[in-house]
Amino acid sequence: MTTTEEKPAIDIDDVDLEFIEIIKKTGGPNIHNCYQCGTCSGSCPAGALTNFLVRNTIRKALLGLKEEVISSPDLWYCTTCYACTDRCPQDVKPTDVIKAIRNIAVAEGYMLGSHQKVAAKVVEAAHAVPLDKESWQNLRVKVGLEPVPPNASGNPWAVDEIRKITKKSGFEKLIGYREFVKAQKEKAKKKAEEKKAQKKE
């Protein structure tokens, strides 16, 4: 058991009631239906394996504990399997609530580096898992297919369309795409310089 000495009690006075309204607008319109039965957490495979508790997240959100909810690393252990959504007797649609809270977390700057990387891949290549090595093309040939599929991998115009969408929607800015690309370039440059220096030695 965790005592308040080990982990201080949450200050319930520090609430942001606008938070609930934003959740409702961002894809979790039924959050107010929750009567805390716990069917969601009882159905949750992530709940059985990690500290993530759906009921706890929803209760905290309803109390307006925005910072507490959006900054929690546990928020990212939901695999969006929708087991809770199928069983919720109050039609809260907890998975959609979790996704809405994640949208708010990302907008407030709580995005994991690994997630930024996968988001940047879609902006850059229009595929989260791109055809980024010759060996993947060879694998396709080996099974009797064309080396490049008819998707965006062989059609740069499709990548351009994704760039236009993500620019217009504000997604590029949201994930810090330009800064990310700049940092990647600097990293690659530094690596190349180090390699060069090693060769000289």
Added chain:
Amino acid sequence: MAKKRPAFYHFLGCVTPHRYPSVERATNLVFEDLDMDLLDMVGATCCPAPGVFGSFDRVTWASIAARNLTIAEQGGHPITTGCNGCFASLFDSNYELKHDEELRKAVNENLAEIGREFKGSIEVTHYVDALFDTAGLSKIRKHVTHPLKGVRMALHPGCHWLRPSAIKKKDNSERPHIFRELCETSGATYVPYKDELICCGAGGAVRTADLEVSLRFTKQKFESIIAAGGADMIVTPCPFCLLQLDLGQVEISKLFGVDFNFDILHVSELLALAFGHSPNEFGLATHLQYLQRKSQPNWGRLGIET
């Protein structure tokens, strides 16, 4: 007059064409055998991954998904995809855009930038739907020339074809039968196990966020299959689940020091085998666990003579 051949726009996604091309090849063979046409979706992109992009920004997620839908809308045929994740993004966005005026407006504003518009004129299906509903089990059974007799088959249906069931309206998500009946046409013996319906662990951006946690789901599944007496193979209708269960065994060995030895087949690959195609015809041995372990499928256990 001859009956018109069913035609689908084939949405490939990312994992199938870029990491598990054997699934793409097997699908082409099976659909051809069943007199169903698969049409290229030229310039289709990432669906984009529902639990990932849907968790980052719902409007951008729906806009990229809707752009993919417009490619099919222009040709007027339904879409079919063999990935639960792609199916979720395309099906759910198609549904949400038809029911949420505000979202539709925001998405069409983004699409106007590239001269496209979501109209909501086509349906999105999964291979499971195309096989079960359009081809039908009796036609499939007629093509099974090489039944996988005596092969014990555990199933991993995955999440997003079934759930959320209020929107998907496919099968009873507590006691599903459609995917099982489809797989049973192969002649293999269904092995039930306790954790059949839990997630593989990869979804919702968890595999990207924390590989070890995502693999704990996978390991729990494998242990549940072993507790049920074991299986000769695991069959799934999703390439991302396939990656998690297949490559995941290599990763579990490294991270947890526990070895599992399951052959993981996509349902298209299972049917290709049952229809008499040799595993070399579609490249079953190119699954990433075999390439990384420098191993081969357990041919004997799969009932395949080499």
